[in-house]
Amino acid sequence: MSASVHIHGVEFAYPDGKKALNGVDLEIGPGERVAVLGPNGAGKTTLALHLNGILEPSGGSITVGGLPVVETNYAEIRRMVGLVFQDPNDQLFMPSVREDVGFGPANLGISGEELAKRVDTALDIVGGGEFADRPPHHLSGGEKRRAALATVLSMTPDVLVFDEPSSGLDPAGRRDLIETLAGLPMTQLIITHDLPLALELCDRSVIMNQGRVVADDATRGLLRNDDLLAANSLELPYGFDHV
């Protein structure tokens, strides 16, 4: 249900030569929820794409639940690690939500009754029963986000990685999302600029900057360190000076 993630000295450069990761070290225990904070271009999304082998590091290593993230393990790694992308439109590409939620398990070779059961269970968790048979472009922003989460939950992942899960959501949609995430037992890595969300959901946060982890501590402690926040282009919302 939940697995540990070990990231050791991971380096990566894009084909244009831009170095995105400069030796990232990060240990996450099973069932832990960790926020990844940092300015734009810090390498947060690039790191997320390494956790299931979409991008391969040029140096260092990653293991998930003890399994190295290498090509021979990709099939199992992609079952174990559920990536929820920033734009749900990138994640919902099938004609209906139900088919989209079934896409992952179908790729795992599941079909028939078992597939239908997986899809229903995943949709239940996000409360998506009412939009299951609608095409994705008829969904609201919040519904799209929930549907996108369901598409990875149907693969029964052990680790969930979210890229900016609350961006573009209205306050009610954001509240629903926070409650859903709080109720999930999997290990979670939440990339976000939403500091109150990080504080509410994650006891621990890391700050990334220029392709490195520059701070790794209790979220509350990090958010109290004004100098650290300022040095990493982070700022608490107005009125949140005393966390």
Next chain:
Amino acid sequence: MGAGHTHALYVHEHSAVHRMAPPAKLVAALGMVVSIAVTPREAVWAFGIYAFAIGVIAVFSRIRLRFIAVRLLAVAPFVLFALFIPFIATGETIEVIGIDVSVAGLWGAWNVLIKAVLGASVSILLTATTEIADIIRGLGVLRVPAIFISIATFMIRYLELVSDELSRMRIAMTARGYDPKWISQTRPIASSAGALFVRSYERGERIHSAMVSRGFTGEMPALQHRIIAPSEWMAVLVVIVGFAGTASTALVLT
């Protein structure tokens, strides 16, 4: 947002034709169009039967004939071309309201006109009674190669996003006072088309990452479909036998 475009063809109703399994409707439509296409142009009575049958199906589908007529404007360019044939074609002529026109040309014009109108009416009925996603699923059931199904699925899914993006870009240009009146002022339109292409390409890459993340290895899973009842195939059979029978009789008689 963006509920238009691909759904403009569909008419929400609760008729027996709407409920019918999409693959069955696709087979019936194909049978009807092929029959219409092979019918000799001289068999005017046969086209009368087709038109009547299509009208009956439209009534059963609760699709108003006016809706079909408006949609038929899509074939207008072909029909306009057909209207020139009697004046251009050579051979034996006949006088119609004081003008000499070619007899073969008249038959040619009639041939294009009636087949275009009837064939298009069949597709209009199909798309008015079947959601576009169901048509694609139906093609999958009918064993159309998976690659075509995937291309169509993605095209329909993302066409709306791309057109939304285009309209946002247009609004952004208008908001900054862009109001082209001369051809020399159209440069921003061309460059926005380029930007749209790059954005779509990047989106394609992100979608691919999202697919690979969920274990995609190159083969799309089959889309859902329900079992087609024997009574539905019977209905298809009746339609096809009716149309193909009319076409065969017409072929034999002329």
